[in-house]
Amino acid sequence: MKKKIHGFIEKIIENDIKKNNQMILRTRFPPEPNGYLHIGHVKSIYLNFTLAEYYNGLCNLRYDDTNPKKEKKKFVNAIKKDILWMGFNIKNITFTSEYFDILYTYAVELIKKKLAYVDQLTKKEIHDYRGTLKQKGINSPYRNQNVQKNLDLFSKMKNGFFSEGTVCLRAKINMSSSSIIMRDPVLYRVIESKHYHTQNKWFIYPTYDFAHCISDAIEGITHSLCTLEFQENKKLYEWILTNISVSNYPRQYEYARLKLEFTILSKRKLQILIEKKIISGWDDPRIPTISGLRNKGYTPESLRDFVQKTGFSKQDSLIPLHLLESSIRKDLNMKSIRRMAVIDPLLIIIENIDLLHCENITVPNHPNVPTMGSRKIIFSREIYINRDDFKEYADDNYTRLTYNNEVRLRYAYTIKVTRIEKNKKNEIIKLFCIYDKNTFKTQPKNKKISGVIHWISKKNVIPTKFYFYSPLFTIKNPDLEKNFLNYISKKSKIKKNGFIEKDLPNNISCIPYQFERIGYFIIKKEKNKLTTCHQTVSLK
Template sequence: MTDHTTPERATHFIRTIIDEDLASGLHQSIQTRFPPEPNGYLHIGHAKSICLNFGLALDYQGQCNLRFDDTNPAKEDMEYVESIQRDVQWLGFEWSGEVRYSSNYFEQFYQYAMELVDKGLAYVCFLNMEQQREYRGTLTEVGKPSPYRDTPAAENRQLLEKMRNGGFKEGECVLRAKIDMSSPIMCMRDPILYRVRFQHHHQTGDAWCIYPMYDFAHCISDAIEGVTHSLCTLEFQDNRRLYDWILDNITLPNATRPRQYEFSRLNLEYTVMSKRKLHQLVDDKLVSGWDDPRMPTISGLRRRGYTPASLRDFAERIGISKVDSFTEMSILEAAVRDDLNVNAPRSMAVLNPVKVIIENYPEGQVESIHAPVHPQNEAMGKREIFFSREVYIDRDDFREEANKHFKRLVLGKEVRLRNAYIIKAERFENDENGELKTIYCSYDPDTLGKNPADGRKVKGVIHWVEASKAVPAEFHLYDRLFSVPNPGKAEDFEAVLNPDSLVIKKGFVEPGLVDAQAELAYQFEREGYFCRDNQHPGLVFNRTVGLRDTWSENA
């Protein structure tokens, strides 16, 4: 017997199911699918599903389809289709064969609907939506049958044909399954299978004026494509009854019988995962777009500097279970921080600059210094930085007086400039508003490149940028989008938006970053991890994450 388990990955209940199915001979190989509706951009919850479906197919040497469940043209757009494909590929996955669409199977869906009609298991209903809700009942009261429920099959066939041919107005009638109006599972109380919609479809044009409901199309698409394990989130648990009922009552297109399994969706603190609410944020212009770096969308995280490897690692860390819970933002940040700590080149940037004049350094001289690109990875080589009489440091790195815990520049005391010399603050001057304007220092020319442990004791090391070659840059400092851990529970989720979710600073970077590649992360020493924005034409750096976890202490 072949061992299909993958010891290097954490096991979970879906892997156990697959192992048992393969061991028993129920399936010779596995087929999964990622089936987004093209009605918005993907978010990090979808990333979890992508990693699960494509990851299982890779681990078990099976296949995974990308299928757009495009059954509601009123809310769908090719922009979303294209963005979803980009996101899947950016995460590092490739789908099996061509991109698929549920709309590819519209004719087959219609024939299966006719099969249910002919079996007396579906009927055309003329109740309006309000009446349907009334007849449906409640969680404590059973529903009552539609007066159209017992229409003869031959008449229902004619009515369904008339629906297809445009003979009814939108909302005039629907096709419903005939199941059980007294079922404790609400979705089994004669659910709608088809509705009339005179909408142009991005794939089929105007060929259809009736469109199948998601629950009807989804399970049949799985069956047509030979999906073995149909994986979805827990909110579809009750819908599994309908999924099975439809497949049990049609002539399956092949021998493979899909089975649905549910896992817990991702709930991430300080954000929302509802596509409706994400749409609202975009439509109300509360963010700059779907790819705003504060958004939990894959495109937003990418623009902010998150890497494919970090999101795959995050998905692995949170695991797969059947227990709904909230995931701490610190877990997501730890995943990207661990990745960037190893892979991000180092540089220096001053976000809140103040000028330092080193009075005993020769005027007009600019010195070239070679610093490591990464202190723990010599293979990444060296970078050229410059030193002269004038440099910029962060104004928060200087105090006139300070206690022993302040290990930066203090008047009358020394500090080392990273990769350069030890300087001593001699005096300073303020501007007319009393704000710090210039710090005057001296330097020790014998301290270049010396190890701080060589006997010369200084309290700390600060970052800096040489003034004449410094490149002006803008820095976007992002924080949590909402001010409460669970904004989805707020009566008005817009009211709990964090007003400080974006702070913009203007400062300087090393000259080597003038042509920085968009999305490539850098560690700006002592400031955090940043990447160049992939939309802004200027030199704008987005902060991906700080150098340490600050979520717990700020919560």
């Protein structure tokens, strides 16, 4: 039995199928190629593609490319790459720009029906004439031009007679409407820019609202699924489709968009962060683009799980960040091979071990997955531990290394401190310890152990830079702030030095790692052959 995960939308579709069992479900995912996809798009991708899959229908990937000033081929490629990486099968790719010819004929049809006119007001004048929620709009002086003049002017627009910003085609609806979007919205405008797909063929381009609903009709979309902010636009879509000669009439249903704590999902604002060099690009691990999350070590399975957990409803809400983090922890827990890593290392000299001593210890790559195999680590006189795993003075509740207690080295022996060496600044530079050779992986009844810490032999290390990521913003909902740049965290990316075990698989960049007691990481080889470790998520 199919698992119901699409909420009220699934009920709508099943009711429609009952009414018409011959219906073939057709959905679409319609991104604008003006930036990279983010986690909000994951919800739409998941919804449209899985619905089509469950009901043996078809989901189109349609690039709504009506603004050549912002759209680029690199974004087209990035969008396709992200969807494929998410694990969805793209059977049909379309472009709104492929419909420009037919969209133009529908615009002419509206002019001939006296339902559209060419306006020569400035952009500011159009805005001012439109009025407010409390004040009705004012008719443009060009509103009642005769049909032939409008046809002539629109033809001149098409042929490049007018410069950008001087004219536009507007729908003739109702300047007194309570819905501002219905106060003679713009349908076409002049844009003096080369289109990545149609090149220099067109001087005019349809607005998103005009092209979007007609493209759905052309493609035979049965269920046009969009987020709640397009609820008001539906009035315009219905007006357009009712007044042109289309044979298909897609039905629109809205659901709440995905909003995530401490993040911004506006492509315009993400572009500002890139331009101001606050982030390195669209794939920066600190932003919630699919590329950024992938670069951070997130998996397709974790993103799918996250969308399933958040669900589909009409209720707007700000999703807690910990829900996303719990999805990736859940996925990585069984996939990640274990290794030990030391950050901000502190050298330990084990005095009762010979200088040449080199003991091999076999340890599992995963404590609960035997098929992941095992590896050998080295136990020797000189080892490293995390600096914060030692305190010179601590109370009885401290469970790591100090003068007052004895701890176990993971997979090995217990040690205790005998003396400390400091530099002229009174900073600890190394510890001297002794180990108990009778405690290998065992706990003598008469010995009290405070805790277990991880470590790496000096003979078994690779110098590494660690990158730790935390939210880019200091407030939960930066999208609500006009001056959102005032809330950038200075600690969103922290670099630390340390060591990891030498014994790494050849394809290190393809494998997730759990560094014990630290978190989940991905390891990358940089151009200068330096190994860097990037934290995906902490252990809790």
